[in-house]
Amino acid sequence: MYKYDAIDQQLVNERVAQYRDQTNRYLAGELSEEEFRPLRLQNGLYIQRQAPMLRIAVPYGMLSSKQLRKLGEIAKKYDKAYGHFSTRQNLQLNWPKLEDVPEILAELATVEMHAIQTSGNCIRNITTDQFAGVAPDEVIDPRTMAEVMRQWSTFHPEFALLPRKFKIAVSGTEQDRAIVQAHDIGMEFYVDAKGQTAIKVWVGGGLGRTPILGTVIREHLEWQHALTYCEAIIRVYNIHGRRDNAYKARIKILVKALGIEDFKQQVEAEWLHLKDNPNTITEAELARVGQHFESMPYETLPAHDSSFDSAIASNPAFAAWVKRCVHTHKQSGYRAVTLSLKPHGHAPGDITSEQMAVVADLADAYSFGELRASHEQNLILADVKLSDLLPLWEKARAAGLATPNIGLLTDIICCPGGDFCSLANAKSIPIAEAIQMQFDNLDYLHDIGDLELNISGCMNACGHHHVGHIGILGVDKDGSEWYQVTIGGKQGNDASIGSVIGPSFSADEMPGVVQRLIEVYIQERTPEERFIDTVRRIGVPPFKAHVYASKEAANV
Amino acid sequence: MSNLIKDNAIVADEWTRVIPPNLGEETVRKQAGKVVLFKLTGEETFSDEQIAATLIPAGKVLVPFTVWRANKDALANRVSQGEVGLLIATHEAIEDVIAEVKDINVFALVAVYVERFADGRIFTIGNLLRTRFGFKNELRAVGDVLRDQLFFLKRSGFNSYLIRADRNAQEALRSLTDFSEPYQGAVDIAQPAWRRTNR
Ligand code: HEM
Ligand code: SF4
Numbered sequence: 110m111y112k113y114d115a116i117d118q119q120l121v122n123e124r125v126a127q128y129r130d131q132t133n134r135y136l137a138g139e140l141s142e143e144e145f146r147p148l149r150l151q152n153g154l155y156i157q158r159q160a161p162m163l164r165i166a167v168p169y170g171m172l173s174s175k176q177l178r179k180l181g182e183i184a185k186k187y188d189k190a191y192g193h194f195s196t197r198q199n200l201q202l203n204w205p206k207l208e209d210v211p212e213i214l215a216e217l218a219t220v221e222m223h224a225i226q227t228s229g230n231c232i233r234n235i236t237t238d239q240f241a242g243v244a245p246d247e248v249i250d251p252r253t254m255a256e257v258m259r260q261w262s263t264f265h266p267e268f269a270l271l272p273r274k275f276k277i278a279v280s281g282t283e284q285d286r287a288i289v290q291a292h293d294i295g296m297e298f299y300v301d302a303k304g305q306t307a308i309k310v311w312v313g314g315g316l317g318r319t320p321i322l323g324t325v326i327r328e329h330l331e332w333q334h335a336l337t338y339c340e341a342i343i344r345v346y347n348i349h350g351r352r353d354n355a356y357k358a359r360i361k362i363l364v365k366a367l368g369i370e371d372f373k374q375q376v377e378a379e380w381l382h383l384k385d386n387p388n389t390i391t392e393a394e395l396a397r398v399g400q401h402f403e404s405m406p407y408e409t410l411p412a413h414d415s416s417f418d419s420a421i422a423s424n425p426a427f428a429a430w431v432k433r434c435v436h437t438h439k440q441s442g443y444r445a446v447t448l449s450l451k452p453h454g455h456a457p458g459d460i461t462s463e464q465m466a467v468v469a470d471l472a473d474a475y476s477f478g479e480l481r482a483s484h485e486q487n488l489i490l491a492d493v494k495l496s497d498l499l500p501l502w503e504k505a506r507a508a509g510l511a512t513p514n515i516g517l518l519t520d521i522i523c524c525p526g527g528d529f530c531s532l533a534n535a536k537s538i539p540i541a542e543a544i545q546m547q548f549d550n551l552d553y554l555h556d557i558g559d560l561e562l563n564i565s566g567c568m569n570a571c572g573h574h575h576v577g578h579i580g581i582l583g584v585d586k587d588g589s590e591w592y593q594v595t596i597g598g599k600q601g602n603d604a605s606i607g608s609v610i611g612p613s614f615s616a617d618e619m620p621g622v623v624q625r626l627i628e629v630y631i632q633e634r635t636p637e638e639r640f641i642d643t644v645r646r647i648g649v650p651p652f653k654a655h656v657y658a659s660k661e662a663a664n665v
Numbered sequence: 666m667s668n669l670i671k672d673n674a675i676v677a678d679e680w681t682r683v684i685p686p687n688l689g690e691e692t693v694r695k696q697a698g699k700v701v702l703f704k705l706t707g708e709e710t711f712s713d714e715q716i717a718a719t720l721i722p723a724g725k726v727l728v729p730f731t732v733w734r735a736n737k738d739a740l741a742n743r744v745s746q747g748e749v750g751l752l753i754a755t756h757e758a759i760e761d762v763i764a765e766v767k768d769i770n771v772f773a774l775v776a777v778y779v780e781r782f783a784d785g786r787i788f789t790i791g792n793l794l795r796t797r798f799g800f801k802n803e804l805r806a807v808g809d810v811l812r813d814q815l816f817f818l819k820r821s822g823f824n825s826y827l828i829r830a831d832r833n834a835q836e837a838l839r840s841l842t843d844f845s846e847p848y849q850g851a852v853d854i855a856q857p858a859w860r861r862t863n864r
Contacts, residue, residue: 116846116858127843131813147783148813230783260848260858266820267792267851270785336849347789382797387850387860394859 110171110479111256111401113221120263121218124225128152129211136208147270149207152214153199153227160204162529164227165217169237169255169279170198170481174469177480179220181465187213190462194450196522196573197276198236198482199227203529225263230271232262232343236278238286239483242402243491245439249281249298249306253399254335257390261336268343272350273358275343276315288484288600290314290323291576293360294339298332306332312342312372313364316570320606321361324369326376332395334380336388341380345372405477405492410442414495429551430502430513442495446476448488448505449512449520453545456538457523458486467508475501485522487515518560518627519545522573526566526583527590533566535583535590540564540619547620557627559639561600576600578641579626580607581619592619596626596652597644610653625656668834670815671803671825673841675834678827680750680774682727682807685715710756727752727776727807730762750774752807755786759793769800776805776827782814788821795822795852812837816844822852 113121128148135145149156153164165180172180180200184192187209193201205213217223227234235255242250258277262268268275280287281298289295295311308330314323330338346360349367364372421428436445448468451457460468468488472480475497476490483489488510493501505511514520521544524530526537541564548554563577567584574580580595591613598607614622627640629652634643644652669678716735721728726743727750733740743749751772753762763769775794779787787806794800805825806818815826819841828834850857858864 114864116848116862116864119846120844120848123844127840144782144811230785263848264817264844265849265851266817266847267788268785269788269814269817270783272785344789348786352784352786387856391860397859397864 110173110252111168111398117221117260118218121221121223121225124152124223125211125214125218128214132208132211147229149210150229151226151231151269152210152229153224154207154210155228156207156531161207161210162525163202163205163210163213163224164195165200165202165222165224166227166234167198167200167222167482168259169235169241169252170239170483171252172480172482173220174472174478174480176220176222177465177472178469179216179222181462181469183213183216184465185462191459192462192465193456193525194458194460194482194486194488196484196486196524196571197234198239198484199234200482201525203525228274230273230275232265232268232271232275232277235259235262236276236287236292236484238280238282239481239485239489240286240436240445240491241281241481242404243438243440243443243445244282244286245437246283247281247439248283248300250402251279251281251287251296251298252402253395254296254298254332255279256398256401257394258335258339261388267340268347271343271347272352273355273360275346275360277339285600285602285604288573288576288604290604291316291573291600292323294342295323296335301329308332308335310338310342313361313369315359315361316573316575317359318356318568318570319359319361320570320575321365322604322606323361324364326369326373333390334384335390337383337386338376338380340383340386340388341376344379344383345375349375404440407440407443407492408494410440410494412441414442417495417498420499424499426513427499427502429555430506430511431498432555433513433515433517434511435498438492440492444493444495444498446490446493446498446501447483447515448490448510449514450487450510451514451520451545452509452512453514453519453549454542455545457521457541460488464508464510467504468510471501471504485515485520487520513551514554516559516561517554518548518557518562518623519554520561521545522561522563522577524565524571526564526572530566530571532569533583534568534585535566535592536616537564537566537572537581537583540581540592540616543616543620544623547624557630557640560641562623563598573600574598575606576604577607578639578644579623584613586613590616592616594622594626594656596649597641599641608649610649611657621659622656625659626652629655666834668828668830668832669825670828670834670838670841673838675838680725680727681722682752683719683721683729683732685711685719685729685732688712688715688718724748725773726750727774729754729778730757730765734765744771747773750776750803750805752776752778753790754778755780755784755790759790759798763798769794769798770802772802774803774805775800776807777823779806779808779810782809782811784809787814788817791818791821791823792852812840815840816842820847820851820853 134140155162188202277294278287278292279296291314297309301307310327311323312326434447481489521541523541527533562579563574564581565572565574576598582593593613595607729752807827
């Protein structure tokens with residue numbers, strides 16, 4: 110993974126000094142609440158219900174074991190000994206003290222980490238596929254470009270105070286796993302007819318209050334121009350994006366208002382001026398950054414391993430875990446492993462300091478000392494030998510990190526919701542926990558198969574509920590907490606936004622509602638169909654009918 | 666004591682900012698109705714009456730674009746004496762301003778007024794003035810200008826900053842050097858880090 114040189118390190122150190130000074134000025138009363146706000150936000154510090162919340166950047170999800178160990182120590186020293194991996198490949202601490210943040214940042218800087226631009230109206234952490242570099246369907250490893258873009262976007266002076274936050278995702282696979290269509294800019298890398306790396310550029314996607322999938326603004330962009338083209342897009346947005354109403358300030362609203370043709374014309378006109386400026390990427394720079402992402406020193410291994418095969422045959426629990434948590438790898442004899450942060454009955458994405466230490470050790474022992482955070486809020490060890498899977502599983506299981514539920518109904522994506530977030534309409538974590546307990550039977554869970562369930566505590570959609578096969582949204586009705594249910598949302602190349610099935614439900618009803626949705630699916634499915642396929646084939650009405658029929662019956 | 670930073674020092678402000686009088690009428694706040702009005706949405710603009718009632722004193726004056734436009738001929742002489750600075754608000758389309766003034770370098774000073782700290786359009790406007798429209802003279806940020814914008818303003822082509830009156834310019838000065846080696850190319854340093862040094 111990328112290692113800092115003197116320039117990177119100096120920048121992060123200077124940031125710590127700058128932020129320490131800003132915090133001191135605020136504490137001394139020299140900065141008002143309102144003036145300090147954008148400053149702390151650009152550093153990932155929110156003030157929430159219980160306490161401040163600090164969001165630490167995990168650029169495109171990559172972490173070293175050393176970094177994770179440090180995160181565990183920080184959570185222990187300055188917080189309640191746990192952290193929360195978010196859907197944007199960041200780590201959040203829920204209870205740090207405002208006065209401690211400069212110290213936390215100083216500690217982060219010692220392991221090449223920071224909280225720069227993890228919040229605020231600026232270019233945020235750039236996200237990508239958690240299997241970057243190891244996925245068999247990968248065309249181009251997007252991490253090199255993600256790192257080049259990370260550096261370019263860090264303190265980009267022109268885009269320091271945009272109308273609203275700005276999220277960029279990059280992807281280099283056939284099957285999109287970075288949800289490029291749900292980002293302000295999505296960069297999809299591919300190899301063009303001439304054998305050159307090219308980019309398909311999407312713009313104006315985003316979830317939140319007004320869920321909109323992105324539109325292609327350019328089918329073919331040469332990689333050299335990735336930065337200058339983004340500059341053109343963001344410049345048009347910076348000038349013309351609305352600043353009078355935060356709910357209408359995202360680029361998606363501007364793109365919709367102007368229409369993609371008009372918007373594109375403005376961007377292209379701007380780009381004529383910016384194209385070939387010094388931010389144009391050179392072969393040399395790409396190679397310099399790219400050397401950090403070269404393949405791991407893999408051993409030459411056969412495609413099969415007999416100890417692994419016999420463990421699968423004799424140990425059903427291990428086999429179940431392999432089925433859900435182990436993924437194919439481009440290198441023969443290797444696998445990628447997802448460590449589930451979704452044990453049933455716990456807040457999705459949460460991880461204790463002790464677990465962080467365990468994962469760091471596992472990464473050192475079995476995966477070249479590196480790991481990734483996924484936007485599904487799990488951790489990935491990307492390069493594990495087949496023969497190491499059994500011992501890895503045993504250790505992960507002992508630490509509560511081997512729930513065999515990846516991609517299943519209980520692998521819930523969930524925002525912090527009303528327990529932590531002051532914007533929430535409703536709690537989301539208890540709903541996730543209740544649903545997980547309802548479906549605690551693993552055989553049943555495996556029978557239901559691939560299903561994505563997403564929960565957001567309000568329309569800001571931090572839990573991506575619009576693209577969940579089942580989406581749950583907290584709504585406020587006369588001051589009490591209710592939940593609206595959508596089905597048919599999907600991420601990926603054929604992304605779609607879910608449809609609301611009808612009036613909302615109380616918290617108590619939610620596990621039963623999900624249960625009934627599943628009943629319809631089990632009843633209607635063809636042998637190959639996943640839940641989402643059945644929804645797409647038969648539509649919302651049968652689901653709606655069954656859910657509300659039993660609701661009415663219950664009310665009689 | 667002056668609150669003006671120019672280049673890297675605090676200096677006296679020689680310019681008088683011309684502010685159209687408040688005529689007691691309702692402030693005009695344009696509503697978003699059409700997309701083309703996005704940039705005007707909710708922003709204060711001076712009415713024709715206000716512009717007509719504006720008095721322009723002697724000496725070096727910083728004049729709002731719309732006031733200058735209404736008094737273009739009367740001010741022509743003073744412009745050539747280097748006595749007129751042009752004040753552009755962040756919601757004014759810079760292309761329109763340039764189309765109207767033709768040669769922006771006739772002004773000894775161009776200032777960009779930012780009503781709120783969070784309004785980052787000022788950075789793009791500075792950048793365009795320097796890189797596209799070739800402005801060479803003093804480029805100043807005025808309005809809600811606080812210490813924590815300075816580094817970005819400098820990188821966007823500004824070389825003077827009128828710090829908000831209730832703040833200490835001496836302290837603000839320090840922020841110009843918050844970071845020593847910025848990553849990306851911008852107006853002040855055109856080359857990105859990897860072109861400047863052997864990384
Ligand atoms: C508890 C503190 C949090 C607050 C106050 C908060 C606030 C917000 C707000 C206001 C938005 C909507 C912005 C807009 O549409 O312009 C948003 C979007 C989003 N948040 Fe959060 N959030 C919080 C925590 C999280 C967490 C923990 C995650 C990850 C699990 C997350 C992931 C996201 C994502 C992915 C979006 C983007 C949705 C989109 O594309 O518009 N947020 N957040
Ligand atoms: S979706 Fe709403 S409740 Fe959940 S974290 Fe985001 S802002 Fe808070």
